[in-house]
Amino acid sequence: MLPVFGHLNPDTDAIxxxxxxxxxxxRQGTPARAYRLGDLNFETPFVLREAGIExxxxxxxxxxxxxxxxxxxxxxxxxxxxxxxxxxxxxxxHHKLGDLTTVAxxxxxxxxxxxxxxxxxxxHREANVSVEPVDARLMLSAIxxxxxxxxxxxxxxxxxxAVAFLAPVAGIGDVETYALAMFAAKSDLGDTPAEQLLKMDxxxxxxxxxxxxxxxxxxxxxxxxxxxxxxGELLAAMQAAKSQDGLxxxxxxxxxxxxxxxxxxxxxxxxxxxxxxxxxVDTRDSVAxxxxxxxxxKQIVPTLEKHFAPQH
Amino acid sequence: MLPVFGHLNPDTDAIxxxxxxxxxxxRQGTPARAYRLGDLNFETPFVLREAGIExxxxxxxxxxxxxxxxxxxxxxxxxxxxxxxxxxxxxxxHHKLGDLTTVAxxxxxxxxxxxxxxxxxxxHREANVSVEPVDARLMLSAIxxxxxxxxxxxxxxxxxxAVAFLAPVAGIGDVETYALAMFAAKSDLGDTPAEQLLKMDxxxxxxxxxxxxxxxxxxxxxxxxxxxxxxGELLAAMQAAKSQDGLxxxxxxxxxxxxxxxxxxxxxxxxxxxxxxxxxVDTRDSVAxxxxxxxxxKQIVPTLEKHFAPQH
Numbered sequence: 001m002l003p004v005f006g007h008l009n010p011d012t013d014a015i016x017x018x019x020x021x022x023x024x025x026x027r028q029g030t031p032a033r034a035y036r037l038g039d040l041n042f043e044t045p046f047v048l049r050e051a052g053i054e055x056x057x058x059x060x061x062x063x064x065x066x067x068x069x070x071x072x073x074x075x076x077x078x079x080x081x082x083x084x085x086x087x088x089x090x091x092x093x094h095h096k097l098g099d100l101t102t103v104a105x106x107x108x109x110x111x112x113x114x115x116x117x118x119x120x121x122x123x124h125r126e127a128n129v130s131v132e133p134v135d136a137r138l139m140l141s142a143i144x145x146x147x148x149x150x151x152x153x154x155x156x157x158x159x160x161x162a163v164a165f166l167a168p169v170a171g172i173g174d175v176e177t178y179a180l181a182m183f184a185a186k187s188d189l190g191d192t193p194a195e196q197l198l199k200m201d202x203x204x205x206x207x208x209x210x211x212x213x214x215x216x217x218x219x220x221x222x223x224x225x226x227x228x229x230x231x232g233e234l235l236a237a238m239q240a241a242k243s244q245d246g247l248x249x250x251x252x253x254x255x256x257x258x259x260x261x262x263x264x265x266x267x268x269x270x271x272x273x274x275x276x277x278x279x280x281v282d283t284r285d286s287v288a289x290x291x292x293x294x295x296x297x298k299q300i301v302p303t304l305e306k307h308f309a310p311q312h
Numbered sequence: 313m314l315p316v317f318g319h320l321n322p323d324t325d326a327i328x329x330x331x332x333x334x335x336x337x338x339r340q341g342t343p344a345r346a347y348r349l350g351d352l353n354f355e356t357p358f359v360l361r362e363a364g365i366e367x368x369x370x371x372x373x374x375x376x377x378x379x380x381x382x383x384x385x386x387x388x389x390x391x392x393x394x395x396x397x398x399x400x401x402x403x404x405x406h407h408k409l410g411d412l413t414t415v416a417x418x419x420x421x422x423x424x425x426x427x428x429x430x431x432x433x434x435x436h437r438e439a440n441v442s443v444e445p446v447d448a449r450l451m452l453s454a455i456x457x458x459x460x461x462x463x464x465x466x467x468x469x470x471x472x473x474a475v476a477f478l479a480p481v482a483g484i485g486d487v488e489t490y491a492l493a494m495f496a497a498k499s500d501l502g503d504t505p506a507e508q509l510l511k512m513d514x515x516x517x518x519x520x521x522x523x524x525x526x527x528x529x530x531x532x533x534x535x536x537x538x539x540x541x542x543x544g545e546l547l548a549a550m551q552a553a554k555s556q557d558g559l560x561x562x563x564x565x566x567x568x569x570x571x572x573x574x575x576x577x578x579x580x581x582x583x584x585x586x587x588x589x590x591x592x593v594d595t596r597d598s599v600a601x602x603x604x605x606x607x608x609x610k611q612i613v614p615t616l617e618k619h620f621a622p623q624h
Contacts (some may be wrong), residue, residue, distance in 0.1 A: 073408070094417055095417055095418060096413070096414045096415060096416050096417050096418070097412060097413050097414040098413060099413070100409060101408070101409050101410060102408045102409040102615070103408060103617065104408050104424070104610075104614060105406055105407055105408050105422065105423070105424035105609070106408070106409065106422060106424060107422065107423050107424065108409060108420055108421070108422035108423075109420070109421060110417065110418060110419065110420035110421075111417070111419050111420075111421075112416070112417035112419065122438075126434075126438045240356065241598060297417070298416075302415070302416060305415065
């Protein structure tokens with residue numbers, strides 16, 4: 001059974017795409033099984049419950065050389081710790097290509113769409129494989145989640161086409177209502193410890209050469225006031241993560257889903273100076289107003305990458 | 313106009329796929345133009361003449377940041393020298409993934425098929441774009457060339473399906489006769505200087521860590537006696553290439569297309585020791601009989617990679 005898994009700190013796309021791709025590979029003659037790399041966020045259990053699907057198990061330790069399929073990520077820093085020892089045979093992803101290499105020719109499918117779910121929908125169509133209702137619901141949920149129901153600048157026409165196709169197959173009549181229920185579930189953070197809030201949607205990126213390592217968290221919520229009510233705890237958790245993980249900087253973007261704005265927590269002077277230089281935005285009371293830059297992938301990471309790039 | 317190009321020392325797939333993908337991208341709304349990275353071999357002019365297509369121009373110097381599309385390669389050692397400064401937006405390839413990275417999400421399409429031409433045929437079908445006769449002829453020629461008309465172990469069912477589909481579109485009634493004419497053109501080496509023969513289908517690969525750099529040439533011919541008649545010149549050219557390019561080793565595989573065998577020229581003791589250790593084959597009179605290992609990609613490179621890999 002080929003293990004299929006998404007990135008660390010899995011979001012709905014990482015989980016849903018692993019489930020859907022494992023089923024598609026299996027139907028196409030490659031027996032596969034979905035796993036996860038870590039705890040679920042608050043949105044994904046809602047999605048799996050609505051779909052009637054069990055939570056995938058945590059990936060067990062794999063022997064060196066084992067074949068694996070990656071979805072929704074490709075960089076080693078966002079994957080299983082011994083990725084370099086494994087044999088990557090399949091990747092379906094919508095992120096920039098990082099340090100991935102393969103030992104032999106592999107199946108790689110990358111496109112600049114808003115969600116891995118959209119690519120999986122295309123794979124079904126290209127292979128003339130029917131879309132099962134449960135897979136339709138998982139792909140649709142992933143797309144609504146990754147694009148914030150088309151609010152994110154990462155959204156493409158293909159993401160919209162996919163949702164228009166998938167909603168009736170999934171039996172979802174009112175997509176807007178379903179999306180709001182997903183976002184409400186995601187925003188119901190309760191008494192989650194600050195460290196867990198920080199790490200829920202969190203990725204470590206290398207920037208520049210020699211590489212600095214930055215931890216970039218995002219909390220997408222319909223209730224930003226709740227998050228800023230816990231600002232002190234979150235800043236302390238960011239400082240702790242920075243020193244524990246030996247990072248050069250940590251940022252936590254609090255994205256207001258409904259108003260499409262991003263106010264980012266900035267724990268120290270190093271981060272404040274980089275935010276000022278890269279985005280031209282000052283930090284006040286440990287918060288930088290990044291305005292409409294709500295996409296880490298399309299707006300935050302590329303700007304930081306440019307800032308840290310060696311000059312030609 | 314997005315430049316589209318294949319690898320250094322272009323073969324028929326590198327040229328034909330650049331031409332076909334540039335036309336496909338243009339038809340799909342991204343104006344693109346095919347270029348080449350170096351001189352043609354002896355097969356490709358036959359293919360282009362039969363197709364009534366001009367030889368693409370050599371890629372001009374591109375400004376840093378320019379977008380480019382790669383076909384039939386992805387490693388920097390096999391591409392334009394300033395690849396790291398360019399913005400790769402599209403890759404269609406059937407090789408292992410090397411040191412490629414992208415600054416932003418890109419279109420990447422890799423599959424373990426015998427030829428990039430086969431992937432381009434699939435792209436036409438998936439997009440519901442009609443295949444023009446000239447494109448059909450170019451893709452078919454590339455597939456016959458890369459798979460040695462299905463003799464290579466890299467051949468897949470999809471390569472066979474593609475040729476079966478493309479031959480009637482291209483107006484080629486007898487594929488076997490056409491393939492033999494291609495291979496005869498490729499084997500008509502005349503008084504080509506030995507250095508040029510060595511470099512005609514030649515790639516530099518990094519092996520191990522810290523990386524050794526090896527130059528691996530292949531001459532696929534229906535007339536191996538002609539090549540071995542020039543053995544002394546070729547060995548001298550290999551020694552010269554090794555010292556001029558600062559390589560750790562150079563090998564030149566002479567592949568008998570019709571008998572599907574590989575006798576490889578081994579210029580020195582370093583190479584002989586590696587060939588013995590990696591393939592278990594002795595070298596006599598500077599020639600190692602590698603038997604049916606006729607695919608550099610599938611049989612030569614993986615074995616050397618394994619030989620040079622650090623032990624886990």
